[in-house]
Amino acid sequence: MTPQASRPLRTADVARESGYSVQQVRDLERLGVIPPAARGANGYRSYGSVHVRALRAYRGLAAAAGPVVARGLLAEALTGSLADAAAAIGAVHVRLAADRDEALRAQAALLAIQDEPPDVDGGTPARGTPEAATPGDRARAGAADPTADVLTITQLAAALGVRTSTLRFWEQEGLVLPERVTSLRARQYGPAAVREARIVTALRGSGYGIPAVRDVVTSLRRLPGADEGVARARQLLDRRLDQIATRTVALLRAGADLADLLDPPNS
Known part of the structure; x- marks a missing residue:
């Protein structure tokens, strides 16, 4: 279930919350790591908490398994089932x-x-x-x-x-x-x-x-x-x-962020 943000977030807000730069947020959105941002009437991007969670999960997954694998895992997590996402994370644990x-x-x-x-x-x-x-x-x-x-x-x-x-x-x-x-x-x-x-x-x-x-x-x-x-x-x-x-710890942290992304608190 996709969480709804309590308020719209600007690109700078998402960058600050996730630890990425503004340009990196835009690049990762283009690569499909996070869902496309909504666009306001003025053309500005409008993000939500789901984007922050996805970026945090990606950071941990990239540290644990590399950016290419991390992008695939995030895409599967955002479009697939909870069981599929859990299995993909489990496979990374097995490889480590x-x-x-x-x-x-x-x-x-x-x-x-x-x-x-x-x-x-x-x-x-x-x-x-x-x-x-x-x-x-x-x-x-x-x-x-x-x-x-x-x-x-x-x-x-x-x-x-x-x-x-x-x-x-x-x-x-x-x-x-x-x-x-x-x-x-x-x-x-x-x-x-x-x-x-x-x-x-x-x-x-x-x-x-x-x-x-x-x-x-x-x-x-x-x-x-x-x-x-x-x-x-x-x-x-x-x-x-x-x-x-170090990679294993990063994967554990990514797992927590991914769990919040797929089954957010108070959802």
């Missing part, structure tokens, strides 16, 4: 929960990598020294022979749960480099490369783009003994979890 679970799994994977015992020199196994591979590296790498120190691209892809084409793409982007390419162009990955591949997989699976992941890998290669790369990756995941929490 899935993002959080993915980040937590990636965080757990990084913790496991960081907790693995170092090599005999006290540092991360270096490239070109397969004898420094830890049992954890070999077991998690999924090699057919548990005593093997070097993996083929097929073995590494199977262990990580990705396609071999994905590993080749990561190689082109400088993220995961084989330690050796044979004369037959067969790629071989030692312990250090496997470690990097596991970090890249964790971050990419959690939604990070190539530039951010490349920054982590660069840190790992620059200061391998200090395990800087794993620490940097964990910082990125901590930041992502904070962002997901």
Whole structure:
């Protein structure tokens, strides 16, 4: 049920109440985020409380799911049923929960990598020294022979749960480099490369783009003994979890505004 405003609101009034600028209010009306304003005899726009509620709901939805999704949700809420709108909001909650679970799994994977015992020199196994591979590296790498120190691209892809084409793409982007390419162009990955591949997989699976992941890998290669790369990756995941929490709170606030929009008090 659409609420009736107690008094007509000017564009400036709606902007002040919603936190948007006057131009943004007009732009969002043009995009269909809010219902068209009534026009007076003088041609001026006349808004009501429904427009303020819609804009507040849009602000929260845009922060939680992005502006494109938010516009679709508002359009559905204004023209569809309460059940449809509730289902759409629920779907956003599910996506955020899935993002959080993915980040937590990636965080757990990084913790496991960081907790693995170092090599005999006290540092991360270096490239070109397969004898420094830890049992954890070999077991998690999924090699057919548990005593093997070097993996083929097929073995590494199977262990990580990705396609071999994905590993080749990561190689082109400088993220995961084989330690050796044979004369037959067969790629071989030692312990250090496997470690990097596991970090890249964790971050990419959690939604990070190539530039951010490349920054982590660069840190790992620059200061391998200090395990800087794993620490940097964990910082990125901590930041992502904070962002997901912020988006979730924004969605909760948007849900309250949307509920008032669809079923206003005293309606």
